[in-house]
Amino acid sequence: MTDDTPSGKRAENVTFPDVGLLRIDHVGIAVADLDEALRFYADSFGLHCVHQETNEEQGVREAMLAVGDGDGPRLQLLAPLRPDSAIAKFLDRNGPGLQQLAYTVTDVEAAAAALRARGLRLLYDAPKRGTGGSRINFVHPKDAGGVLVELVEPASGGTPVG
Template identity: 50%
Template structure:
């Protein structure tokens, strides 16, 4: 069951400049940064608030580090802006399977490692009214410890 908006992913050309904008304009501070080599992105998670289920909501800023990354290709086509929306769930496997059963294409056969050691998968935007949708199980939840061998986000 989806429990919250985990994050809104925003693609940007210059991560540091974009972080500075969110800090100066909204007062948001960086909670976490990482480079995900498999996804070809450098990212910053800006924490917005906590939620009733113990998780948080974030703005995720994504800067490509390779021209062949999905985010680089998306930026070249669309420019900076909202790239995807992510919903938190206690069990990404179960919710991905439920989406499949409803005819929604799930982009990964098995959830992968996402930001902050979460487990993630994506739903095809053509099946979600044009919105790339991510399902996220935060690290430390019971379902996230089932499988965290692969890396991605």
């Protein structure tokens, strides 16, 4: 196996642990007003909210929306609670829109270790609390083609929120 690392160096015969991605968990969208965004997605696209919460640690109000029968990946709406939150800073820089792509993993720490072994940087040394009590970490967007990638280990052992 050949490793094409972000540094451009090639390492021959390197074996990496499996990252363990199970599926796309959700796509995160930064919004300025959660209630307004919930109405828009319900009225415009027929999406329905299956979960809402406030995450003080992350500085967001959030909602998970389902498409159709509710099976499959979710759409996550993220609104800032305070001006110093990551979502508030994202909105200041970019305006509302796509903010992250999240994958479900069985073990967020093992996935993070596998990605670090590949030379990718993660935002946290240890997982943080995410939606519905999940454990999360993020791959730095500069190491993932400009995309903020979230790793989500669901609290219920793999069952999506909702």
